[in-house]
Amino acid sequence: xxxxxxxxxxxxxxxxxxxxxxxxxxxxxxxxxxxxxxxxxxxxxxxxxxxxxxxxxxxxxxxxxxxxxxxxxxxxxxxxxxxxxxxxxxxxxxxxxxxxxxxxxxxxxxxxxxxxxxxxxxxxxxxxxxxxxxxxxxxxxxxxxxxxxxxxxxxxxxxxxxxxxxxxxxxxxxxxxxxxxxxxxxxxxxxxxxxxxxxxxxxxxxxxxxxxxxxxxxxxxxxxxxxxxxxxxxxxxxxxxxxxxxxxxxxxxxxxxxxxxxxxxxxxxxxxxxxxxxxxxxxx
Numbered sequence: 587x588x589x590x591x592x593x594x595x596x597x598x599x600x601x602x603x604x605x606x607x608x609x610x611x612x613x614x615x616x617x618x619x620x621x622x623x624x625x626x627x628x629x630x631x632x633x634x635x636x637x638x639x640x641x642x643x644x645x646x647x648x649x650x651x652x653x654x655x656x657x658x659x660x661x662x663x664x665x666x667x668x669x670x671x672x673x674x675x676x677x678x679x680x681x682x683x684x685x686x687x688x689x690x691x692x693x694x695x696x697x698x699x700x701x702x703x704x705x706x707x708x709x710x711x712x713x714x715x716x717x718x719x720x721x722x723x724x725x726x727x728x729x730x731x732x733x734x735x736x737x738x739x740x741x742x743x744x745x746x747x748x749x750x751x752x753x754x755x756x757x758x759x760x761x762x763x764x765x766x767x768x769x770x771x772x773x774x775x776x777x778x779x780x781x782x783x784x785x786x787x788x789x790x791x792x793x794x795x796x797x798x799x800x801x802x803x804x805x806x807x808x809x810x811x812x813x814x815x816x817x818x819x820x821x822x823x824x825x826x827x828x829x830x831x832x833x834x835x836x837x838x839x840x841x842x843x844x845x846x847x848x849x850x851x852x853x854x855x856x857x858x859x860x861x862x863x864x865x866x867x868x869x870x
Contacts, residue, residue, distance in 0.1 A: 608667070616852045617777070623674055627662065631672040641671045643717065644777035648673070650714045651754075657708065657773045678774075680767035687761060691814055697761070698821030704764060704771055705791065706829055709753045709784040719755050719782025720745050726847035732862060733846060737869065745843050748783070755780050755787035760794050761818075785832060788823075789840030793848060795819040797864065799857040842868045 608629055609622030617636050623629040632641050642664070651658040660676035687697050724742055727733065733741075756763075757778030765772040795815060827833060845861045845868075853861075 622677075626677050628675050628677045629665075629667070629672050630675060631667060631670050634670055636671075638671060640777050641673070643779065644775070645673050646714070647716065647776040647779040648675070650712070651776065655708070657704070657771060658776070659772055659774065678765050678767060678772045680765035680772060683761035683764040683766060686766055687814065687818065694814055694817050695821045698818045699825040700771070701759075701761060701764065701791075702822050702826035702829065704773065705756075705759055705788065705826065706784075708756060708773065709787065711752060712754050712781065716754070716779060716781040719757075719780040719786050720748070720750060722757075722778075722780050723786075723843050723847045726850040727843065730846070730849040732849045732858065733865070737865075738846075740869070741843055741846050748786075748839060748843075751783045752781050753784050755782050755784065757787065757790065759787060759791045783840070784830075785836050786840045786844065788826060788832070789837050790844045792819070792823060792837055793841055793844045793861075795822070797845070797848075797857055797860050799854040799860075 608631070609624075611619055611621055612628070613620040617640075618630050618632045621629045621631060645661065645664045648658060649661040652661050659678050662674040662676070665672045665674060683697055683701065687694055723745055727738055727741055756773070756776065757780055758775055759773075763773060763775045765774060796819060798815070823834065823837070827837075842865065845864050848861055849858055
């Protein structure tokens with residue numbers, strides 16, 4: 587049993603001294619672990635070294651969007667468990683889009699088009715506070731030790747020149763953050779949500795699909811994964827451009843600063859090497 591202290595609750599009174607059985611671990615990623623919490627909820631427990639403002643941003647964004655979009659799971663509480671911050675969410679019974687692609691590769695084109703349509707569907711104005719996309723990009727670039735200061739300054743100036751907007755951007759939109767259920771799709775992990783250009787958010791997904799490191803080590807498996815990923819990327823970009831009228835050149839304009847900002851994230855060394863090569867080429 588674990589002591590639970592509610593640090594924020596918008597629907598209930600403040601509660602202290604409660605006991606919580608986290609249940610079994612059902613998923614984990616770079617920033618969090620997900621536990622069962624009763625029959626219809628889950629506890630997303632964040633790692634201790636994650637900045638508190640990131641966790642609060644996910645809570646605020648998810649809470650607000652869950653009241654406006656069926657694509658977002660319900661949010662119940664922001665909590666603290668064993669000196670770790672967590673969020674209690676509605677439990678969604680579904681399969682990630684990534685799992686669908688991996689188990690049924692013949693559905694790559696269909697799922698790529700679905701991702702493009704979902705991405706376009708969330709890119710709407712919002713009536714609550716969100717971080718600014720351009721500001722977030724600059725902050726992340728400033729924190730990386732892999733770029734010289736003069737390169738960073740040139741990137742800041744370049745970002746300032748890009749056309750901006752005031753639309754909802756997910757900030758980490760990829761097949762692992764889309765759940766497919768019997769009732770429809772659910773989009774999760776809104777920690778990096780911000781407001782800005784829809785094209786910037788598309789460019790981030792593009793960079794992740796182009797440069798994401800393969801988790802497998804065997805050469806043959808890597809080639810298969812790369813082939814499937816390239817087909818998925820192609821289907822996603824082509825369909826998004828078709829339904830929005832945005833062209834590839836507009837997307838590529840944002841890829842340089844997006845790639846530079848990615849260097850501040852928890853990425854495999856091989857992926858950072860590829861990103862640095864891309865940045866060097868684009869800067870020239």
